[in-house]
Amino acid sequence: RFYSNDPVGFRDIHSFNRYAYANNNPYKYIDPSGMCSNAPGTDANDVCQSASNLNISQKGIDHIKKSENDTGNLSVQDDGLGNPTAGYGHKVTPQDNLKMNDPISQSKADSLLAQDIAIAEGVVENLVGSLPVSQNEFDALTDLAFNVGAGKLSPQNSPGLNAAIKAGDYEGMSNNLKYTRGVNKQGQSLSLPGLATRSAERRTIFRGNIQYKNP
Known part of the structure; x- marks a missing residue:
């Protein structure tokens, strides 16, 4: 029992x-x-199952889309920390050749999202290694990797999550999915209410009983 x-x-x-x-x-x-x-x-x-056998589910994709963009405005915007993002939370780089307020088509937004999700899935696969995970757990971890990036999930920056994975402690993993602060261009760490809400939803996804909303 x-x-x-x-x-x-x-x-x-x-x-x-x-x-x-x-x-x-x-x-x-x-x-x-x-x-x-x-x-x-x-x-x-x-x-x-093995993370190498998994891809994020459509429900997981819908969750990312809703979390990253609930207004329907796909143009290049400030993410609240002074960083330009496009479509569904794509972090604009010089290679994108985009500037603030540039319009983004639906097809372009979907293409950028697919690229970013593929990167996040690779981060999760490397993060969990041989530890079996469920589809729900994989979706939550992919959302985390998409949201914070690979660098913040290193053993140095996320010691609790990495330790839980190493120990096979799923409850510990669930407890380390919280991410409520972001860093602006000035290097200041700021708390954002939207990140707190997303963190709570991410933990619910991980535990397998989320009621997904349409994007």
Whole structure:
């Protein structure tokens, strides 16, 4: 028996008792984290698997789009910290040849999003290594990598998250998905309410019981 409720929640008649371990059949199944499972009948989004086999789900993409742009304005804008972003949170670089207020077409925004998500997925794959994750966990970690970038997820900058991954501590991973501050051009660390909301939603995604909204 678990000491607390399995956060994945009700999946089938075997998991109705959320204190039961491995569908109440630990001789046949294992559930080392309580966050994902390989038992028959497990929801596809909660199955443990290698990150190398996963891509972010459409629900995960919709969450990123909504979090990065809830106004529908795809043009180059200030991200609130003095940094130009385009489309769905794309960090504008000199190679983009874009300036503030330049219009961005839907197709261009979608192309930039696909590129940035692919980078974030690679960051997650390298971050978790051989640790199995569920689709929900992968979506949440990809959102984190998309939001903060690879540099902030290094062992030096995110020691708690890296330690939890190394220990296979999924609850610890969930507790280290919080990111509420950003750095402006002057190097000042500022708290942004939108990041706090996104962090809370990210943890809910990780735990597998989010109610997604349309982008």
